[in-house]
Amino acid sequence: MSGGLLLGGALGVPLAAALGVLLLARYPNRREALTLVAGAVLFGLVLLITSVEAPPTLVLAEPVPGLALTLTVEPLGALFALVASFLWPVTTLYAIGYMRSHGEGHQTRFYCAFALAIAATLGIALAGNLFTLFVFYELLTLSTYPLVTHSGSDEARRAGRLYLGMLMSSSIGLLLLALIWTWHLTGTLTFTKGGIFPPGIGDGVLSLLLLLYVLGTAKAALMPLHRWLPAAMVAPTPVSALLHAVAVVKAGVFTVLKVAVYIFGLERLGGLLAAELLAYLAGFSILAASLVAITCDNLKARLAYSTVSQLGYIVMGAMLGVSAGVAGASLHVAMHAFAKITLFFCAGAVLVATRRRRVSELDGLGRQMPLTMGAFLVGALSIVGLPPFGGTWSKWLLLQGTLDSGLWVLTAVLWVSSLLNIGYLVVIPVRAFFCAPAEPAAVGVREAPGACLLALLLTATVCVLLFFLPGPFYRLSEAIL
Amino acid sequence: MNAPGPLAVLVVIMPLLAAPLCVLIGRIAVARWLALLVGWASAAMALTLLAVVEANGPLSYALGDWAPPWGIEYRLDRLGSYVLLIVTLITALVFSFAPRSVDREIPEGRQIPFYSALLLAAAGLNGIVVTGDAFNLFVFLEISSLASYALISQGYDRRALYASFRYLMMGTIGATFILIGIGFLYMMTGTLNMQDLAQRLPAVFDTRTVRAGFAFLTVGIGLKLAIFPLHLWLPNAYAFAPAVVSALLAATSTKVAVYVMLRFTYDVFGQEFAFVRMPLGSILMLLGAVGIVSASLVAVFQDNVKRMLAYSSVAQLGYMALAMGLANRTGVTAALLHLFNHALMKGALFLALGALSYRVGTLRIGSLAGLGRRMPWSSAALVIGGLSLVGVPPTAGFISKWYLILGALESGWWPLALLILAGSLLALVYVWRLVEAAYFARPLPGPTEVSEAPLTLLLPVWALVLANLYFGLNTSLTVGIAQRAAAQLTGAGP
Numbered sequence: 009m010s011g012g013l014l015l016g017g018a019l020g021v022p023l024a025a026a027l028g029v030l031l032l033a034r035y036p037n038r039r040e041a042l043t044l045v046a047g048a049v050l051f052g053l054v055l056l057i058t059s060v061e062a063p064p065t066l067v068l069a070e071p072v073p074g075l076a077l078t079l080t081v082e083p084l085g086a087l088f089a090l091v092a093s094f095l096w097p098v099t100t101l102y103a104i105g106y107m108r109s110h111g112e113g114h115q116t117r118f119y120c121a122f123a124l125a126i127a128a129t130l131g132i133a134l135a136g137n138l139f140t141l142f143v144f145y146e147l148l149t150l151s152t153y154p155l156v157t158h159s160g161s162d163e164a165r166r167a168g169r170l171y172l173g174m175l176m177s178s179s180i181g182l183l184l185l186a187l188i189w190t191w192h193l194t195g196t197l198t199f200t201k202g203g204i205f206p207p208g209i210g211d212g213v214l215s216l217l218l219l220l221y222v223l224g225t226a227k228a229a230l231m232p233l234h235r236w237l238p239a240a241m242v243a244p245t246p247v248s249a250l251l252h253a254v255a256v257v258k259a260g261v262f263t264v265l266k267v268a269v270y271i272f273g274l275e276r277l278g279g280l281l282a283a284e285l286l287a288y289l290a291g292f293s294i295l296a297a298s299l300v301a302i303t304c305d306n307l308k309a310r311l312a313y314s315t316v317s318q319l320g321y322i323v324m325g326a327m328l329g330v331s332a333g334v335a336g337a338s339l340h341v342a343m344h345a346f347a348k349i350t351l352f353f354c355a356g357a358v359l360v361a362t363r364r365r366r367v368s369e370l371d372g373l374g375r376q377m378p379l380t381m382g383a384f385l386v387g388a389l390s391i392v393g394l395p396p397f398g399g400t401w402s403k404w405l406l407l408q409g410t411l412d413s414g415l416w417v418l419t420a421v422l423w424v425s426s427l428l429n430i431g432y433l434v435v436i437p438v439r440a441f442f443c444a445p446a447e448p449a450a451v452g453v454r455e456a457p458g459a460c461l462l463a464l465l466l467t468a469t470v471c472v473l474l475f476f477l478p479g480p481f482y483r484l485s486e487a488i489l
Numbered sequence: 490m491n492a493p494g495p496l497a498v499l500v501v502i503m504p505l506l507a508a509p510l511c512v513l514i515g516r517i518a519v520a521r522w523l524a525l526l527v528g529w530a531s532a533a534m535a536l537t538l539l540a541v542v543e544a545n546g547p548l549s550y551a552l553g554d555w556a557p558p559w560g561i562e563y564r565l566d567r568l569g570s571y572v573l574l575i576v577t578l579i580t581a582l583v584f585s586f587a588p589r590s591v592d593r594e595i596p597e598g599r600q601i602p603f604y605s606a607l608l609l610a611a612a613g614l615n616g617i618v619v620t621g622d623a624f625n626l627f628v629f630l631e632i633s634s635l636a637s638y639a640l641i642s643q644g645y646d647r648r649a650l651y652a653s654f655r656y657l658m659m660g661t662i663g664a665t666f667i668l669i670g671i672g673f674l675y676m677m678t679g680t681l682n683m684q685d686l687a688q689r690l691p692a693v694f695d696t697r698t699v700r701a702g703f704a705f706l707t708v709g710i711g712l713k714l715a716i717f718p719l720h721l722w723l724p725n726a727y728a729f730a731p732a733v734v735s736a737l738l739a740a741t742s743t744k745v746a747v748y749v750m751l752r753f754t755y756d757v758f759g760q761e762f763a764f765v766r767m768p769l770g771s772i773l774m775l776l777g778a779v780g781i782v783s784a785s786l787v788a789v790f791q792d793n794v795k796r797m798l799a800y801s802s803v804a805q806l807g808y809m810a811l812a813m814g815l816a817n818r819t820g821v822t823a824a825l826l827h828l829f830n831h832a833l834m835k836g837a838l839f840l841a842l843g844a845l846s847y848r849v850g851t852l853r854i855g856s857l858a859g860l861g862r863r864m865p866w867s868s869a870a871l872v873i874g875g876l877s878l879v880g881v882p883p884t885a886g887f888i889s890k891w892y893l894i895l896g897a898l899e900s901g902w903w904p905l906a907l908l909i910l911a912g913s914l915l916a917l918v919y920v921w922r923l924v925e926a927a928y929f930a931r932p933l934p935g936p937t938e939v940s941e942a943p944l945t946l947l948l949p950v951w952a953l954v955l956a957n958l959y960f961g962l963n964t965s966l967t968v969g970i971a972q973r974a975a976a977q978l979t980g981a982g983p
Contacts, residue, residue: 069962071888073969077962143882150881157929165929169921176917180880181910188891188906192898 011064014057015079018089018130021050022096026123033116040104043119047097050126054093057134058086058484065136075197077143078136082199083487084269084338088262089133090481091345092255096126098463102353103246105459109360112244117154122247124151129255132262138197138271141263142179142187145227148259149175155247156240167239174236175226183224186217190271199266201489203273214272215282221267222286222323227260229316230286230323231293238312245356248308253315253348258341261322265337268326269488278329284415290324291421293317298428305366307355307436311348314433317425318344318391321406330412331489336405338485339478343390343398346470350387351433353464354380357456367436372445374437376453379461381440383468388433390471392426398474401482496534497550497563497619500577501629503527504612508605517597520604521588527608528577528584531615535577539570543970549621557621558682564621567974568825572748573618575829579740579836579953580611586949587733590843594731595643603643610636610737614745623671623757624681626749630667630713633745634660637726637738644729646851652725659722663712666705673702674757687757694762703767706753714746716773716810717780720803727799732843735795739802740836744828747809751824754813755978764816773814778908780807785915789922794852797919798838801878804912805831811909812893815900821975822968823892829967830877830885830960837874837953841867844942844950854922859932863939866947868927870954875920877957880913885960888968 025046032039057064058081068077081089103122107115128151131144149172157168191197193213194204205214226233240252268277277283294317301313318340325337357380358364358373374381386397393403403422410418455461474481507527511520542548547566551557565573587607595603613633620626638660642653675681677698678689693699708719715723723743727735754763764770781804788800805827812824844867845860846852861868877884890913897905941947960967 069883071883071962071964072891073964073972077883146881147883150876160929165925169925172917172921176879176881177914180913180917181907184890185894185906185910188894189898192895 011057011060011062012066014053014060015064015066015081015134017053018050018057018093018134019079019127021046021053022123022127022130026120026127029116029119029123036115039116039119040100043100043123044097046123047093047100050130051093051097054086054089054130057081058090072139074195075137075139075191077140079131079134079140080136081134083484084262084265085133085135087338087342087481087484088258089130091258091342092126092129092133095250095254095345095349095467098466099246099250099349102249102356102460102463103244105457105461105463106246106356106360107244109457110244112158114158118158118244121151121154122250125155125251125255127151129259132259135199137199138187138190138267141266142183145179145183145259145263146176148256149179149227152247152251152256155251156243158244158247159242161242164242167242170239171236174233178224178226178233181224182220186220186224189217189220199270201270201273203276204271205273205276211280214276215280218267218272218277218280218282218286221271222264222327225260225263227256228264228323229257229260229319230290231296231316231320234293234297234316237316238309241306241308241312245308245352245359248312249349249352249356252312253352254345257315257319258345261319261326261337261341264323265326265334265341269334274329274331274334274489277327278413283327283329287324287327287415287418290320290327291418294320294324294421294425295428298425298432302428302432305368307358307365307367307370308352310367310432311351311355314351314391314429315348318348321402321422324418325406325409328409328413328415328418330409332405332412333409334488335485336402336407336409338488339405339481340399340402342481343402343474346467346474347387347390347397347399350383350464350467350471351391353460353467354384354387357460357464360460361456362453370436371439371443373453374441377455379455379465381437383464384440385434385437386468386471388429388437391433392429396472396475398471398478400475401478495550496538497548497565498552500531500534500538500573501612501616501619503530504608504615508608508612511601511605511608515601517600520601524584524587524604524608528581528611531611532574532577532581535570535574538565539574539970542567542570558680558685561625562621562682562684563619564684565619567970567977568748568751569618571825571970571974572744572828573615575832576614576618576741576745579832580614580737582836582949582952583733583737583740583840586736586840586843586946589943589945590732590847593847594645594733599643603640606636606639607733607737609633610640610742614741617745618748621683622681623674623683623686627664627668627671630749631664633742634664634713637734637742640734641726641730641738643734644731646729648725649729652722652729656722656726659712659719663709663719666709666712668709670702670704670706670709673698673705677702683752683757687759690758690762694766700767703758703762707750707769710746710750710753713743714750714810715743715803715806717776717783717803717807720780720784720806723803724796724799727802727839728793728796732839732846735799736836736839736843739798739839740832743802743806744832747806747813747824747828750813751821751978755821760816760979770814770816773810774902774905777807777809777811777814778905780804780810781908781912782915785912785919788919789915791919792853794854794857794923795839795842797923798835798842801916801919802835804916805835805878808889808893808909808912811905812896815896815902816979817896817900818972818975818979819892819899820896821978822971823889823896825971825974826892826967827889829971830889830957833885833953833956833960834874834877837870837950837957838878840946840950840953841870841874844946845871847942847946848939854926855930857923857926858930859927860939861928863932864941867942867950870950871927872924873954873957875923877961879916879920883958883961885957885967887961888964892968
């Protein structure tokens with residue numbers, strides 16, 4: 009099979025799945041089986057794509073002369089595509105258990121929009137130039153909107169407004185401007201190693217452009233552009249898990265990484281004042297979001313703020329302008345994805361099994377839901393960055409990056425943040441196992457449905473595996489530069 | 490005389506003759522079919538003409554064999570054939586949409602004259618684009634305008650009469666200004682042929698008469714173009730006109746006015762006169778900018794959906810004015826692109842509204858409640874058309890925005906780039922009001938169960954919706970021709 013066909017398939021499979029879901033609206037079992045199969049096929053395709061020797065290229069259309077919608081594959085994109093396509097079937101498995109036992113309506117719309125969002129995510133991961141990336145970035149916003157507003161309640165509608173408003177106004181107002189400006193200056197938007205700006209362009213212009221790029225990518229949820237993420241937590245848990253801990257937010261930081269590495273080039277980036285400023289802003293975001301997370305009693309909101317904090321790591325890594333920073337940041341894309349999706353799966357499992365949403369209600373739950381809480385502990389420790397969990401490696405590299413770049417304040421930020429993580433994440437399973445229940449335990453509380461449990465145990469296992477076998481992801485993150 | 494010359498005449502003559510024929514035959518069915526036939530035949534001819542012009546260069550046809558500049562010349566160059574194509578295509582689609590919609594909105598006794606007025610409007614619009622004679626252009630402008638006044642007054646709301654009257658007043662002032670302008674030019678040069686004018690005018694550029702003529706023409710065309718602040722006639726005219734008429738006017742008539750503006754400023758007077766000797770560039774940019782912001786803001790607060798889209802049209806015309814004012818090649822390309830793409834999106838939107846109002850009557854924001862589920866196809870068309878209006882990729886609107894911003898950056902006017910983006914965001918706000926109303930608001934309690942619009946209405950709507958997507962991905966037709974036409978106009982290319 010030719011490489012171009014594979015790339016087309018990576019977009020085509022989820023699109024076809026979306027269509028199939030619509031056609032099978034009346035047969036829930038077949039509809040969900042189709043989504044699962046599509047997920048497995050897609051993961052297989054992405055594996056094939058990333059293993060092809062010569063990177064294939066596929067031109068979809070050429071809307072502006074000289075500027076085509078192009079798909080191709082490079083290490084960073086391969087990493088993102090692998091993570092997203094692996095987690096899609098896992099999340100589908102989880103969603104089948106969750107959506108049914110939670111009695112959610114409009115499930116056809118849900119699975120259809122989900123498949124569309126995955127297609128857009130793959131488009132972002134495999135984009136051959138910034139223009140393609142932007143197009144799929146916008147499509148991802150639009151396709152996730154019906155998922156955020158899934159319940160149709162007033163709260164969901166408000167959240168949807170904030171979601172769309174923040175994401176689109178920043179991407180249209182700033183990112184698009186940066187894009188067209190870059191095109192005007194250089195006449196190309198193709199991702200190129202070492203950047204595309206000729207030496208003649210001044211640092212002032214580049215600094216301004218970098219600010220436009222990073223602040224225009226609100227999906228990266230850098231404070232103060234993070235408000236949409238906690239708001240989006242009104243969505244069903246599978247959406248929060250895959251899209252708002254992995255696909256959408258990672259699309260944001262992925263964009264930042266791509267811009268840093270392939271548009272500016274690390275050498276150029278390292279010398280810019282704006283890059284240093286943004287690194288500090290990311291440091292602020294890491295700490296501030298952690299502090300907010302401590303005050304959140306709603307479990308999903310706490311996880312959302314933790315995500316904001318963790319995304320700050322990646323943006324910071326990208327802005328450091330050193331190779332260890334980029335490697336750490338890209339590795340963190342994968343590590344954080346597996347850890348955070350585990351945490352969200354657990355939060356959803358608790359919700360389904362006990363209808364509890366608050367952290368304060370979880371004391372003593374470890375006895376009734378040992379597997380769920382055990383998985384939560386694994387995810388939390390991986391986010392803290394303790395061995396033997398995957399998060400160790402990315403944090404290690406990021407720390408090294410801050411030292412390499414000489415921004416020792418940020419080294420301190422990383423340490424403090426790790427301590428804070430223990431304080432607001434690890435404490436939850438610990439209290440669940442060791443504290444007495446705050447209220448008399450509800451009778452008959454048991455583990456969540458098998459499908460949910462299977463999914464969360466799977467991702468927790470991967471968190472452990474990634475400590476011992478970080479090789480595949482590590483090699484990709486090394487190969488970026 | 491080129492072989493396909495008569496086609497350029499036929500696109501005018503056919504609807505012009507069909508109009509009285511409708512009345513003479515006096516059967517509604519015949520009128521419908523005649524309109525449909527003429528509409529699609531014109532579109533086919535426009536397509537042929539475009540191909541011919543692209544291959545062989547401009548074609549000219551001397552009416553009655555009176556050689557130009559003495560006789561009236563019909564002349565089609567790239568710009569003309571491009572505008573003719575979009576105008577005839579939209580007209581054909583609107584005519585296909587018309588039968589069901591007109592049945593619903595116009596009493597049976599008035600349907601035949603209604604069709605005949607539609608055909609007259611089409612004849613006028615086509616005529617403006619094909620003619621190479623300034624006075625002839627004025628005549629066609631009046632034909633289409635008079636037909637429009639009559640058409641607007643047929644709206645079922647009584648306020649349509651007032652809206653039509655107001656348009657009549659403003660439109661007549663505009664037409665008079667245009668006539669005065671053309672008269673001044675004739676006084677100074679003794680010719681009405683546009684090509685001839687373009688050659689003779691430079692000799693008399695320094696006279697006050699020519700300058701006054703230029704000013705009269707600009708203001709007159711500006712009125713027809715509904716450029717801010719000369720737009721006051723437009724919102725009510727679009728809001729209270731029958732659905733078919735709103736779609737036709739929004740998608741074609743203001744576009745033709747943009748064409749006239751381009752023709753006079755870039756071709757007849759020439760860029761040097763309009764933008765260097767005269768301050769047209771800054772005037773257009775300023776008015777365009779103010780128009781974009783103010784009209785978009787007003788649109789956000791409209792309750793009547795058609796009025797909202799009408800104000801949005803004023804804002805979109807602001808984009809075109811601004812792009813023309815940039816006076817560089819990318820700017821003109823952007824104006825031409827937006828002319829084409831905006832016709833597609835507003836055509837789609839107004840026809841989608843027509844399909845919705847076919848079932849629910851007057852369209853207030855509140856009456857859209859629950860339609861997302863009950864009329865999924867019409868509502869989805871509204872959403873996609875709206876996204877194109879905002880300029881979300883991969884719709885046609887995105888391509889226009891891309892070139893608009895590029896044009897602004899190329900000319901060094903980067904604040905205008907910000908303004909264009911701000912306008913997009915305002916569009917997002919008002920489009921999303923529609924989306925939330927259609928998909929989230931609880932349906933109003935009512936006895937009538939609303940169902941999807943009939944297929945004959947949905948087909949033209951979706952043809953335009955798909956065109957919005959197609960021309961967002963494959964732009965070899967639009968961008969290609971717009972760039973070449975812009976090169977021709979700005980004198981940078983063949």
